[in-house]
Amino acid sequence: MTKEERLKKRHKAEKRFRFYGVVSILVALLFVLILVQNIFSKGSSAFKKTVINVEIFFDQELLEIKNGASENEIIEADFYDVAIESLIKAYPTKNLKEENQLLKLFSGDAEFEIKQAFLDNNNLIGKKINLNITASDDIDQLHKGNYPRDLPEDRRRISDFQLVIYDFLVENDKIGKNFNNYFFKNGDSRDPELAGIGGALVGSFYSILICLLLAFPVAVLASIYLEEFAPKNKITDFIEININNLAAVPSIVYGLLALQILLATIQLPRSTPLVAGITLALMTLPRIIIPCRASLKAVPPSIREGALAVGASKFQSVFHHVVPLALPGTLSGTIIGLAQALGETAPLILIGMVAFVVDIPSSPVDPSSSLPVQVYLWSESAERGFVEKTSATIMMLLSFLIVMNFLAVYLRQKFEKRWN
C-alpha cells in the first residue's frame, strides 16, 4: 500500500466516523418526530366528537310533567320514553331488531342530553326541536375514518344495517362533528364516547400542588443548609451521599415506600392525590435539591463577603443577598422537577390510583386518577375509541410538560445574573 493510498483510506475512515455521529443524532431526532407525529395523528381526532342531528318531540303524554314544573321535578323526571320515541324516528325501521340497532348508534347519555336541552330552554312541552345527540363510539370511529368498513360483517362491530343508516344520515347531512366537551369535562367511563380526562386533570393538579408545597420549601431549606451552613463533617457527607443516591433510586421503589409507610402504617386514604403528592414530593426532593445547590453555588463569594463586611450576620447575608440571587435557578430547577413528577406513573399505580374513578375529585382526599395513570389505564382497554383518547391525553400531558419546561428556561434566561 502506498503512502497516498493509506492517506486516502485514513481520510475515508475520518469521513465515515463523522457520518456515524451525524446518523446517531439524526436517529434521535427522527424518533422524536415519529413519536410526535404518531401521537398527533392518532390523538387529534379525539378533540371532536361525532353528533347526529335528531328531531326531538317533547310529547306531553310521555313526559309525565306539567307545564311550569320546577327544575327539581324536571331533573327527577324520566326522559327515557321521549328519547326512545324520538330517536327511532331518525331512520324508518321495520321491526324491533332494527330499532335496537338504530338506538345503538346513539351514546348511552342521549337521554340526559335531551333532558339538559329541556332544562336549557323554556316551555318545550309539546314542541319539537332539533338536537345534536352524541353518537356511540362505533359510529364516532367510523365517521372519523378510524374504522374499516370493508371487513366481513361478523368481524365488524357495526352491522350492515347500521352502515345503511349511517350512509343515510351522511347523505341527508344529519351527522357532523362538534367540539368534544366530554373529553375535558367528564371523568373516566366504560364508554369511550363519554370518557374524559376531567378527573385525571384535577387529580394531577392536586397531586402536583401538594408535591410543590411539600418539596419546594424543604428542598430550598435543605440546599441552603448544605451549601451555606453545613460544617464539613461526617453527618454532612452522609446527607450528601443520601441525596445523590435517592436521585437515582427507581421511581417504583418510592411506590413501595408509600405503600408500606403512607398507606399501611399511617393509614392515609388509598388512591388519593394526597398520598400521590407526598410520594411524588419524596421522589422529587433530591432531584430539586441538586439544581438548587448548583444555583446557590453559582452566586460568587464576593456577594457574601460584601454583606458580611458591612456588618450583616451570616444569616442576613444568606437570606437577604444570596437566596434572592439564586432564586431564578432554584425556581427553574423546581419546575423541571415538577414536570418529571407530573409524568411519573409507576409509584402512582402502586398506591392504587388505577382504580376506576368516575367522579371528579372535589378535594385531595377523594379517590382520583392522574394524567399519566389515565394513559396507562386507557391503553389497556380494548375499544378502538380509547386509542384516540389515550393519544389525546398524551398530547395534553406533553403540552403541559412543554409549557413547564419553557417556563423554566424563560425564568433562567430572563432573571438569572451572569457573573463572569
Added chain:
Amino acid sequence: MNFVLIFLITIFSLSLFFYGRSKTKSISIEKNIKLKALPKFYGYYLVLWCSIPALVFLLVWSLFEPIIIKTIIIETAANQGAIFDDKNEANLIYEKIKAIHLGTYFGDIDLILKESALSYAKFINLFTNSKVVLIFGIIISSVIYALNKIKNNNKARDDVERILKGLLFVSSLIAILTTLGIIFSLLFESIKFFSVINVFDYLFGTNWSPQRAFVRDASSITAEEYEDLKDAFGFIPLIAGTSFIAFIAMLVAVPVGLFSGIYMAEYASSKVRKFSKPIIEILAGIPTVVYGFFAALTVGPFFRQFGESLGLTVSSESALAAGLIMGIMIIPYVSSLSDDVINSVPQSLRDGSYAVGATKSETIKQVVIPAALPGIIGSVLLAVSRAIGETMIVVMAAGLAANLTINPLESTTTITTQIVMILVGDQEFDSPKTQSAFALGLTLFIATLILNYIAQRAVKKYREKYD
C-alpha cells in the same frame, strides 16, 4: 379539627409577633434601655416558640393517633368476643366499626360491633380532647418561657437564627429519613418473605409464578406445601428477563448515545449543538408511560407484522420492542454524560495527537476515548441502572409470564413488571405473594445502589484525574 388547630396556632403566632414587637419597642423607649436586637426579632422569637413546638406535637400526634386507636379498638372488640382469624379480618372489622361511627355502614350491625362503635366514638372523643388540651398546654408553657427570655432582654436575633438554623438542618435530614423509610419498608416485608421462602431458593430458583401461591396463613406451611411454594418464587427468570431487555436497550443506547455525544463534543459547530442538544434531551423529558404506549401499540404490532411477512413468529409483547424503545429513552443519558466527559479531556492531549499527524477521528479513537473511558463507563453504568429500574415501558410492552429465553422475539418479564402486577388491585396482607414484591423491590434497590455507587466512583475518579 386539625385545620382549626393550625388556624388558631397561626392566629396566636401573628398576634404574639405584633405584641412582642410593640411591647419591646415601648419598653425600650419608656425605660430607656438599649435593646440587644431589633424589636421585630423579639416578635419572631415569640412566633417560633409559639408555633414550632405545637406544630411538631400536632404532626407526631396525628401520625400515631390512628394506629393507637386501631390497636385499642381491635383489642376491645376481641375482648368482647369478636372473632377474627388474621389481620385482614381484624382490619375489616375495624373498618366496619369506623363506618358505623360515621353513619355510612348499611349492613347488619350486631351487638359487638355496636358496642365497639360506641367505644370507638368514646376514644375518638378522648383523643381529640386530650390533643386540644395538650396543644394549648404546650403553647402556653413555651410562650411563657419565651416571654421570660424576652423580659431579660436576650439576644433575640441570635436565638432566632439558631432556631432557624436548626430548622434548616432538620429539612436536610429528610433525605436521610427517606432513605431509612425505603430501607425499613422494604426490609420489613422482605424479612417476612424470607422467613417463609429460603433466600437461596429465591435467588437460584428458575421458576417464577407467584399466582400459584395461594397460602393464606404463612406461619403454618407443611414441607409439601413448601416444595410447591419454593417453585413459585424463583428469581432467575426475572433477573434474566430484566438483564436481557436492558441489554437490548444498551445495544441501542450505547452506540447512538456515544456517537452523538462524540459528534456534539468534537465536531458540531455551536449552532448545530445549540439546536440538537435540547432535542435529544427531549427524549429524557418524555414520560415513560408515553414510550410504553408507543411501544405497545405501534412498535410491538409493527414488529409482529414485519416478522410475519418474513415467516417469523414474533410475540406482540416481544422483548425486542420493549428493549428498543427503552434504548431510545436512554440515549440522552448516555449522550449528555459522555459529551460532558469528553469535553473535560484536556485540549493538550488532542493537540499532541494532531502534532504527530493523526486525523481527528484517529485522535478521538486512540487518544480522547481511552482518556475518557472511566467516565464513559460510568455514564453507561448509570444508564444501565436506569434501564433495570424502568417500569412503565416494560409493564406496557413486555410480557407478564416469566420465560427463561434469549430469543428477543419472545416475550419475557422483568422485576419491575412483576412488582406492579403483584401489587395492582386487591392485595392480601401477609401472603408470600405480596411480600415477594417487596423482596423484588429490595433486590432492585440494592442492584441500582451498587451500580450507581460504582458509576459515581468511576466518574469522580476520572474528574479528579484531569482537574
